Amino acid sequence: LYALDVSGELSAVSQADNKVTLFATNNEGMENYGIRANIVNEEYVIQILNSNNDWKDMGALKLQEMVRDFYLFGSVEDFSGEGYLQLASKNYVYYNNNKIYGGGNQVSGNFANIVEKKASEKNGNLFYLDQAIEKPKTAAEIILSDPDLTSFADLLVEAELIDSVQIEHEDDGIKYPRILFMPSNDQWTVLAPDNDAIAQAISDGLIPEDKEALRNFIYY
Numbered sequence: 736l737y738a739l740d741v742s743g744e745l746s747a748v749s750q751a752d753n754k755v756t757l758f759a760t761n762n763e764g765m766e767n768y769g770i771r772a773n774i775v776n777e778e779y780v781i782q783i784l785n786s787n788n789d790w791k792d793m794g795a796l797k798l799q800e801m802v803r804d805f806y807l808f809g810s811v812e813d814f815s816g817e818g819y820l821q822l823a824s825k826n827y828v829y830y831n832n833n834k835i836y837g838g839g840n841q842v843s844g845n846f847a848n849i850v851e852k853k854a855s856e857k858n859g860n861l862f863y864l865d866q867a868i869e870k871p872k873t874a875a876e877i878i879l880s881d882p883d884l885t886s887f888a889d890l891l892v893e894a895e896l897i898d899s900v901q902i903e904h905e906d907d908g909i910k911y912p913r914i915l916f917m918p919s920n921d922q923w924t925v926l927a928p929d930n931d932a933i934a935q936a937i938s939d940g941l942i943p944e945d946k947e948a949l950r951n952f953i954y955y
Contacts, residue, residue, distance in 0.1 A: 737772045737779045742795070742802040747823070748859075755859040756811040756820075758835065760847070760867045767845075768867035770801065800824055804837060804868050810859040814849055826871055835864060838871025842880075845869065874925045875912035886933035890942070894949045916954065 739745040748755045765771060769784035770793070781798055782790040793801070803824035811820065814830040821827050829836040835847040847866040854860050875897055878884050891897035896915050914925075928936070936942050943949050 738770070738781045738798060738802050741779075741781055742798045744799065744802045744806075744823075748806050749857075751858050753808065753858055754810040755806050755808055757806040757859065757861045758847075758864050758868060759805070759861060760864045764847075764864065764866045768869060770867070801870070804870055812860065813852070814862070822868075824870075828868060835862075835868060837868040839869025840866070842872050842877065843869060873911065873913070874923075875914045878914075878925070878927060879912050883929045884927050886930045887927050890933070890949065890953060894946060894953055896950060896953060916950075 739748065747753060748757050760768075762771070771782050771784075771790065772779050773782050773790065774780075775792070781793045783793045783797070785791050804822055804826055807820055807822045814833050814835065817831045819827050819829050826838060829841065833849040835849065837847075840846050845866050847864040847868060849862050850865050851863040852860060853863075872880075878888050878891070878897070888897070891914070898913055898915065933942070941952070943952060
């Protein structure tokens with residue numbers, strides 16, 4: 736509730752002419768996700784757990800993006816079937832038999848169960864979740880965390896096509912890996928060869944040593 740209020744998104748989910756579906760995760764589920772409400776100077780602030788395991792105040796933009804991962808426009812009545820829905824953040828959730836998966840949930844395996852539904856007489860439905868909806872991982876995050884893609888990750892580093900950057904305009908101390916060769920596109924697809932494929936390519940002499948030639952190989 737505090738996140739909705741502080742982010743300015745409360746009005747978007749409370750107006751009678753906006754039909755919405757809102758997901759609510761209890762405090763424990765949010766803190767497990769690395770987000771909490773805390774009292775600072777006698778006021779509640781929303782904080783995020785950073786890369787050094789320190790709690791830092793969330794910046795306005797990141798807070799808004801997080802909140803928009805918890806609601807969508809349109810009143811969904813139940814999630815007993817299967818499908819995908821686009822959230823207000825433009826990210827998608829997959830649902831199956833009253834389980835909700837954000838992109839991050841699919842990677843971590845920490846799916847959210849719907850434990851209760853409350854219908855609003857005013858503008859939609861509220862669903863209680865036992866876990867948070869986790870935002871999608873970037874392609875870089877997935878590549879760097881997948882033990883089957885370590886050889887491909889090494890090639891990206893060698894070609895200087897992946898790095899770790901501090902997100903600008905935020906001061907929360909979280910660093911996100913970034914793939915550098917498609918920064919202007921919102922959506923794209925990586926066909927990432929696993930370690931066995933890279934080993935075979937090395938054996939076949941397909942991977943060049945020259946950095947520019949290596950980049951062209953990776954672009955392909």
